[in-house]
Amino acid sequence: MRSLIDILELSVEEIDELIATAEDIIANPAKYQEVCRHKKLATLFFEPSTRTRMSFEAAMYELGGNVISMASASSSSASKGESVADTAKVISCYADIIAMRHPKEGAPLVASMNASIPVINAGDGGHNHPTQTLADLLTIWRKKGKFDGLTIGFCGDLKFGRTVHSLIAAMARYTGIRFILISPDELKLPSYIKKDILEKQGIEYLQTTDLESVMPELDILYMTRVQQERFFNEEDYLRLRDSYILTPEKLENAKKDLCILHPLPRVNEISVGVDADPRACYFEQVLNGKYMRMALILKLLEVKA
Ligand code: NCD
Numbered sequence: 001m002r003s004l005i006d007i008l009e010l011s012v013e014e015i016d017e018l019i020a021t022a023e024d025i026i027a028n029p030a031k032y033q034e035v036c037r038h039k040k041l042a043t044l045f046f047e048p049s050t051r052t053r054m055s056f057e058a059a060m061y062e063l064g065g066n067v068i069s070m071a072s073a074s075s076s077s078a079s080k081g082e083s084v085a086d087t088a089k090v091i092s093c094y095a096d097i098i099a100m101r102h103p104k105e106g107a108p109l110v111a112s113m114n115a116s117i118p119v120i121n122a123g124d125g126g127h128n129h130p131t132q133t134l135a136d137l138l139t140i141w142r143k144k145g146k147f148d149g150l151t152i153g154f155c156g157d158l159k160f161g162r163t164v165h166s167l168i169a170a171m172a173r174y175t176g177i178r179f180i181l182i183s184p185d186e187l188k189l190p191s192y193i194k195k196d197i198l199e200k201q202g203i204e205y206l207q208t209t210d211l212e213s214v215m216p217e218l219d220i221l222y223m224t225r226v227q228q229e230r231f232f233n234e235e236d237y238l239r240l241r242d243s244y245i246l247t248p249e250k251l252e253n254a255k256k257d258l259c260i261l262h263p264l265p266r267v268n269e270i271s272v273g274v275d276a277d278p279r280a281c282y283f284e285q286v287l288n289g290k291y292m293r294m295a296l297i298l299k300l301l302e303v304k305a
Pocket of ligand 1: 051052123129132162163224225263264265
């Protein structure tokens with residue numbers, strides 16, 4: 001039995017297989033609509049979420065399965081002091097698979113060590129978010145037809161943005177990748193990621209505070225929201241939140257086939273004027289997230305269509 005806590009638990013071959021399954025689901029949805037009949041997904045979200053939770057739920061329903069979930073973290077037994085380990089043991093009695101989001105880094109890992117069913121990390125604090133990475137990877141694949149040789153710009157909150165951390169880890173395994181890390185000084189990529197992933201693997205990267213000067217080089221631009229909930233003080237958040245706002249004017253020097261991604265929710269970092277640009281891929285990315293979660297559920301439940 002396998003869980004998914006960190007994207008690196010999936011080999012590049014397994015990522016390819018998940019993409020192939022997602023492509024098949026897109027092409028032949030009817031083939032999949034009953035495959036998880038009588039299976040239950042439990043969504044345990046101890047942090048706010050719209051798309052990740054609903055995406056998991058939609059994924060399970062589209063596979064013919066069912067979903068059980070807590071109404072909210074404050075109405076669950078966690079508010080009475082139940083440990084993550086106990087919650088995982090209890091939910092294992094009710095469901096076949098768990099998707100868990102938690103504000104504490106490592107909580108889904110603890111859950112997976114105590115559950116008797118697969119646990120999927122749906123975001124743990126400022127750490128990781130592997131299923132968002134699956135959505136990102138399918139979008140990049142569908143737009144570019146390759147992962148090798150891409151220059152990827154990450155812009156915004158690279159310190160607390162867990163989607164950035166997971167996507168960097170995943171993309172660093174391909175050849176000829178270049179990362180351009182665009183953030184205010186206070187929100188730079190954590191040094192453990194630079195050391196353990198980028199420097200260890202000899203991957204080329206550039207850090208800058210200036211988005212416009214690097215725009216012409218980018219194949220992918222991954223915009224992120226400044227993660228308000230991880231700030232210790234409101235003043236810092238207010239000062240940094242509008243550091244980068246992507247507008248149609250700023251895209252004038254960008255490549256014609258640039259792919260603009262954002263895990264959403266968007267606050268101010270992409271003006272709505274950009275949405276009509278064919279290079280804006282963030283709503284397709286949402287849809288791709290559902291297909292990749294379907295593929296992942298099938299894999300972890302060992303269900304074949
Ligand atoms: C992201 C997250 O939760 O980390 N959202 C998501 O799952 N699509 C990004 C964010 O909240 O900024």
